[in-house]
Amino acid sequence: MTSTARTDGAQPTDDRKAPGRPRSARADEAITEAMLDLLAEGSSFEALTIEAVAARAGVGKATIYRRWPNKESMLVDAIARLKGDPPVPPGTSLREDLVTMLRPVGALRSTRAGQIMPCLIPELRRSPELQAVFQRAMEPRREALRKVLRYWIERGELRSDVDIELMQAMLAGPLLAKNVLFWNPDLPREGLPERLVDAVLAGIGVR
Incomplete structure (x- = not known):
C-alpha cells in the first residue's frame, strides 16, 4: 500500500529522526x-x-x-555548559595564574550564570540531592584551581604547608559573596580579583 504524506502540518519529532x-x-x-x-x-x-x-x-x-x-542529572550538564570550561592559566607567574582563574567569578553578576545562581541558592539549602548535583558540577573548576596552587607550591612560590582548600575559599569566597549575594555595595567590583590575589599572597606567599 502506498504511504501518504501527513496533511496536518506536523513535523517528525526528534524521537523519530535517524541517529547521528x-x-x-x-x-x-x-x-x-x-x-x-x-x-x-x-x-x-x-x-x-x-x-x-x-x-x-x-x-x-x-x-x-x-x-x-x-x-538532577540534567542540571549537572546544564551547569557545566553554563560555566563553560575552566580558564587556562598562562603559567607565567603565580599572581597572573590566580587572577586568570578568578576573573570569571568576578564577572559572574553580569553573566547568565549570575542570573541563574541566585535562583538556585534556596534550592541548594533545602535539597541535599541538589547540593550534591551542584558540587559535582563545580568540582572541575575547583580541581583546576588546585592544580594551579600545586604547580606553584612545587616551584617554591607558595609555602609548602599551604591549606589548598582553605586558600580556594579565601580567593573565591569574597567574589561569590559580592556577585551572587550582592554583599557590601561599598566594595567596588572593578579590579577585585587582582586585589584579592594580592591580599592573600601577602600572607601566604614565600617571602
Missing part, C-alpha cells in the same frame, strides 16, 4: 539551553518539570529520558 552525532549534539544543546532559559526566567528547580523543558526545547520527553534519567 551532529543531530544528537544539537538536541543536547537545545535541551540544556531550554533548562537554563527557564531557570534564568525565575523558575525554581523544584517547580521545573521535564515536560516544561521538553516543550521549550521542542523535543519529546522520550528524547530527554534517552539522555538523562532525571532532571
Whole structure:
C-alpha cells in the first residue's frame, strides 16, 4: 500500500529522526539551553518539570529520558555548559595564574550564570540531592584551581604547608559573596580579583 504524506502540518519529532552525532549534539544543546532559559526566567528547580523543558526545547520527553534519567542529572550538564570550561592559566607567574582563574567569578553578576545562581541558592539549602548535583558540577573548576596552587607550591612560590582548600575559599569566597549575594555595595567590583590575589599572597606567599 502506498504511504501518504501527513496533511496536518506536523513535523517528525526528534524521537523519530535517524541517529547521528551532529543531530544528537544539537538536541543536547537545545535541551540544556531550554533548562537554563527557564531557570534564568525565575523558575525554581523544584517547580521545573521535564515536560516544561521538553516543550521549550521542542523535543519529546522520550528524547530527554534517552539522555538523562532525571532532571538532577540534567542540571549537572546544564551547569557545566553554563560555566563553560575552566580558564587556562598562562603559567607565567603565580599572581597572573590566580587572577586568570578568578576573573570569571568576578564577572559572574553580569553573566547568565549570575542570573541563574541566585535562583538556585534556596534550592541548594533545602535539597541535599541538589547540593550534591551542584558540587559535582563545580568540582572541575575547583580541581583546576588546585592544580594551579600545586604547580606553584612545587616551584617554591607558595609555602609548602599551604591549606589548598582553605586558600580556594579565601580567593573565591569574597567574589561569590559580592556577585551572587550582592554583599557590601561599598566594595567596588572593578579590579577585585587582582586585589584579592594580592591580599592573600601577602600572607601566604614565600617571602
